[in-house]
Amino acid sequence: MTTTLRPVPAxxxxxxxxxxxxxxxxxxxxxxxxxxxxxxLSRYDGLYGMGRHADVHAAxxxxxxxxxxxxxxxxxxxxEEPWRPPSLLLETDPPHHDAxxxxxxxxxxxxxxxxLQGPWxxxxxxxxEDLLADAGPGETxxxxxxxxxxxxxxxxxxxxxxxxxxxGREHLLPYGDHLFNAFGPSNELVAKGAPHVAEHxxxxxxxxxxxxxxxxxxxxxxxxxxDRGDITGEQAPLVVRSLLSAGVDTTVHGLxxxxxxxxxxxxxxxxxxxxxxxxxxxFDEAIRWESPVQTFFRTAEVDVPVGDTVVPEGAKILMxxxxxxxxxxxxxxxxxFDLTRDPSGHVGFGMGLxxxxxxxxxxxxxxxxxxxxxxxxxxxxxxxEPTRHLNNTMRAFASQPMRLHLGQAPS
Amino acid sequence: xxxxxxxxxxxxxxxxxxxxxxxxxxxxxAQDVVSLTLTRPDGGRLPDWAPGAHIDVTLANGETRQYxxxxxxxxxxxxxxxxxxxxxGRGGSAFVHDELxxxxxxxxxxxxxxxxxxxxPRYLFxxxxxxxxxxxxxxxxxxxxxxxxxxxxxxxxRASMAFLDDLAVHGERxxxxxxxxxxxxxxxxxxGAPRGDTVVYCCGPGPLxxxxxxxxxxAGWAPHRLRTERFTAAEVGAPVRDEPFTVELARTGxxxxxxxxxxxxxxxxxxxxxTLSSCERGTCGTCETTVLDGLPDHRDSILADHxxxxxxxxxxxxxRSCTDRLVxxx
Numbered sequence: 001m002t003t004t005l006r007p008v009p010a011x012x013x014x015x016x017x018x019x020x021x022x023x024x025x026x027x028x029x030x031x032x033x034x035x036x037x038x039x040x041l042s043r044y045d046g047l048y049g050m051g052r053h054a055d056v057h058a059a060x061x062x063x064x065x066x067x068x069x070x071x072x073x074x075x076x077x078x079x080e081e082p083w084r085p086p087s088l089l090l091e092t093d094p095p096h097h098d099a100x101x102x103x104x105x106x107x108x109x110x111x112x113x114x115x116l117q118g119p120w121x122x123x124x125x126x127x128x129e130d131l132l133a134d135a136g137p138g139e140t141x142x143x144x145x146x147x148x149x150x151x152x153x154x155x156x157x158x159x160x161x162x163x164x165x166x167x168g169r170e171h172l173l174p175y176g177d178h179l180f181n182a183f184g185p186s187n188e189l190v191a192k193g194a195p196h197v198a199e200h201x202x203x204x205x206x207x208x209x210x211x212x213x214x215x216x217x218x219x220x221x222x223x224x225x226x227d228r229g230d231i232t233g234e235q236a237p238l239v240v241r242s243l244l245s246a247g248v249d250t251t252v253h254g255l256x257x258x259x260x261x262x263x264x265x266x267x268x269x270x271x272x273x274x275x276x277x278x279x280x281x282x283f284d285e286a287i288r289w290e291s292p293v294q295t296f297f298r299t300a301e302v303d304v305p306v307g308d309t310v311v312p313e314g315a316k317i318l319m320x321x322x323x324x325x326x327x328x329x330x331x332x333x334x335x336x337f338d339l340t341r342d343p344s345g346h347v348g349f350g351m352g353l354x355x356x357x358x359x360x361x362x363x364x365x366x367x368x369x370x371x372x373x374x375x376x377x378x379x380x381x382x383x384x385e386p387t388r389h390l391n392n393t394m395r396a397f398a399s400q401p402m403r404l405h406l407g408q409a410p411s
Numbered sequence: 412x413x414x415x416x417x418x419x420x421x422x423x424x425x426x427x428x429x430x431x432x433x434x435x436x437x438x439x440x441a442q443d444v445v446s447l448t449l450t451r452p453d454g455g456r457l458p459d460w461a462p463g464a465h466i467d468v469t470l471a472n473g474e475t476r477q478y479x480x481x482x483x484x485x486x487x488x489x490x491x492x493x494x495x496x497x498x499x500g501r502g503g504s505a506f507v508h509d510e511l512x513x514x515x516x517x518x519x520x521x522x523x524x525x526x527x528x529x530x531x532p533r534y535l536f537x538x539x540x541x542x543x544x545x546x547x548x549x550x551x552x553x554x555x556x557x558x559x560x561x562x563x564x565x566x567x568x569r570a571s572m573a574f575l576d577d578l579a580v581h582g583e584r585x586x587x588x589x590x591x592x593x594x595x596x597x598x599x600x601x602x603g604a605p606r607g608d609t610v611v612y613c614c615g616p617g618p619l620x621x622x623x624x625x626x627x628x629x630a631g632w633a634p635h636r637l638r639t640e641r642f643t644a645a646e647v648g649a650p651v652r653d654e655p656f657t658v659e660l661a662r663t664g665x666x667x668x669x670x671x672x673x674x675x676x677x678x679x680x681x682x683x684x685x686t687l688s689s690c691e692r693g694t695c696g697t698c699e700t701t702v703l704d705g706l707p708d709h710r711d712s713i714l715a716d717h718x719x720x721x722x723x724x725x726x727x728x729x730x731r732s733c734t735d736r737l738v739x740x741x
C-alpha cells in the first residue's frame with residue numbers, strides 16, 4: 001500500500017456518520033470540498049472521502065477503477081462477510097452486473113411505465129381526496145406530510161406494481177431503513193435495527209418468489225426474463241429483492257424532500273400550480289437540493305491518483321453525493337432550492353453504470369402526487385419545524401407538520 | 412443556463428455533440444479484414460458497453476454501418492471494430508478499406524446490445540467469418556466468470572479468418588475450420604446432445620445461422636438456448652446528415668437551428684426549453700422527448716429497433732435528425 005505522508009485536514013478527523021453530521025451535513029460537506037478533491041477520513045481505517053462534483057461524477061462513471069463489487073458500504077466484502085447476499089445490481093461489477101441490469105432497465109424504463117401513468121395519477125387523486133375529504137373549499141387541513149403523503153403514497157402504488165401481496169408490507173420501511181443504515185459503520189443506528197432485521201429480511205425474501213408475485217407486475221417480468229434464460233433462476237429473486245430494497249425508502253424520502261421544498265418555497269408551489277409540466281424539474285431540483293441518498297462507497301481497484309493524493313488499491317472511498325450536489329464549483333448558489341436552475345447532471349441518482357435504475361419510477365410517483373396536490377391545494381404552509389430521521393445513508397424526515405390550504409373551488 | 416459551467420471531467424464539453432470519434436489505428440486482421448481503433452477527439456471516456464454490443468459508424472461518405480465492438484471494455488478510452496471488405500456491399504466497407512485513414516473522424520451511434528451474453532455455466536460459440544467479432548469479447552467474459560466454453564470458427568480460407576493469433580492461446584477450446592481445407596462446419600456432431608446448462612451463441616452469414624437453428628431444433632434444443640446476431644440491411648432509411656437542421660419547440664413555437672457540433676438538447680435549452688437530462692450519453696433515458704414531426708436519427712443505447720422505427724420519441728442528448736425539420740413536444 002502506498003501511503004502519502006501529509007497533514008490530514010481537520011475535517012478528515014470528523015466522523016461523517018455522527019448524529020451531528022447526519023443531522024446537518026452541509027457544513028461538513030463544505031469543509032470536505034475545500035480540503036481537496038479527496039481527503040483521508042481518519043475515523044475509519046484507510047477510508048477516503050470525495051465531495052466535489054467533478055471528482056464524484058468522474059469516479060462514479062469510472063467503474064473500472066472505482067468498483068462496487070467489494071460492497072458500496074464501509075464493509076469490504078473481500079475481507080468481511082456481507083450481512084446479506086450481495087445485491088446483483090448495486091454490489092456487483094461487470095461482467096456479473098451486465099445481465100441483471102440489462103433485464104431490469106427496460107422493465108423500469110419510461111416506455112414500460114406508460115401503462116402505469118393513468119393508474120398512478122388516478123391513485124394519487126384518490127389519495128389526496130381521501131386526505132382532504134372532510135375539508136371544504138377555502139378550508140385548511142393539517143397533516144404530517146411524512147406519513148400522510150411521502151410514505152403512504154409510494155406504499156400504496158409501488159408494491160402493487162412489483163406485484164407483492166398486501167399482507168406484511170409494514171416490513172418494507174424498516175427493512176429499507178436498516179439496509180441503508182448498514183452501508184455505514186456499525187454505530188448505534190445499525191444496532192437499533194439489528195434485533196429485527198432477520199424477520200424483515202425473511203419477509204422481503206419470501207416476497208421475491210415467483211409463486212408469491214402477481215402475474216402482471218415488475219416481479220413477474222423479472223421471472224419471465226429468467227424463463228427466457230436472460231438471467232438465471234437463482235438471480236431472479238435477488239433482482240426482485242433489489243426493487244423492494246431500493247425502491248421504497250428512497251422514494252419516500254425523495255417525496256419528503258420535494259414536499260419540504262414546496263412548503264418552504266411558496267413561489268415554487270405557485271409556479272408548479274400554474275405549469276404542472278414543471279413537476280419533473282421540481283422533483284429533480286429537490287433531489288439535488290436535499291439528496292435523499294447522501295452517500296455510497298466505492299473501492300479502489302488499483303492505486304488511483306486523485307489530485308496530488310494516491311488512493312491506494314483496496315481503499316474504500318466515500319462518495320458524498322449530497323456534497324457534490326451542493327458544490328459551488330458546479331452550481332450557482334447551491335444551497336438554494338431554485339426552479340430557474342437546470343438540475344440536470346446532479347448525482348442524486350448516482351451516475352454511470354449503477355445509476356438508479358428506478359429513477360423513472362420515482363419521477364412518475366412524484367409527478368402523480370404533485371399533480372394531485374396541485375389540483376386541490378392552493379398553498380402549503382409549514383405548521384411546525386420538521387424533525388429529522390437519522391440514517392447512515394439517507395437524509396430523511398421523520399415528521400413534517402404542514403397546513404394545506406385548499407382552493408376556493410376544486411379545479 | 413447561459414454562463415453556467417456544465418462541464419464535468421471525462422465528459423468533454425457538455426453541449427457539444429458527443430458523437431465524434433477519431434480513427435487512431437488501422438491494421439490488417441486478415442485478408443480483406445481491417446481492424447480499427449477509435450477514440451474521442453479529447454481522449455475522454457467512451458460510453459460503456461458489454462459483449463455483443465455494436466456501434467453505428469457513419470462515414471464521411473454518409474453511409475452508416477453497424478460494427479460489433481471487439482476490444483476490451485476495461486479500456487474505457489478505445490473502441491475496436493473489424494471491417495470485412497464486402498464485394499457486394501453498398502460501399503461502406505469499400506470506403507473503410509480504400510478511403511478511411513488514421514486521423515479521420517467518424518460519427519458514433521450507440522453502443523446498443525441486441526446480443527447480450529446471458530449467464531450460463533457453459534457456452535458454445537459458433538462464428539462464421541467476420542462474425543467472430545462479437546464472439547471475441549464473449550470469450551474473454553466466459554473466461555472471467557469461469558464458464559466452460561468452446562468455439563467453432565469457420566471461414567472460406569485460413570488467410571481470410573481474422574484474429575486467429577488472438578485465439579491460438581485458447582488451445583483446444585477453439586476449433587478452426589477453413590472451408591477450403593476442411594469443408595463445412597460439422598455442426599451436428601460439434602453441438603452434441605441438447606443440454607440444460609448450455610447456451611449457444613452464433614454470429615455469421617444468414618445461411619450459417621439458419622443451419623445452426625435447423626440443427627438445434629432437429630436435435631431438440633429449447634429455443635432460448637440459441638442466441639444469434641443477424642445484421643440486416645434494414646438500417647437507417649434516410650442518410651445521416653451533417654448539415655444543420657431546424658428543431659421546432661411545439662409548446663412555444665420557437666425554432667432553433669442545430670449545427671453539426673451542437674446537441675439537440677443544448678439547442679433546445681438555448682431556445683428556452685426546460686429539458687431535464689442526466690447522463691447526456693444516451694443511456695439513462697431521462698431526456699426522452701416526444702417527436703411530433705420529422706424523422707429522428709437515433710444515436711442512443713436505449714431504444715429497440717421497433718421503437719426506433721416508430722420514430723415517436725428520441726433522446727436529444729445524443730440523437731439528431733434525418734429530416735430538415737424536427738418538431739418536438741417541448
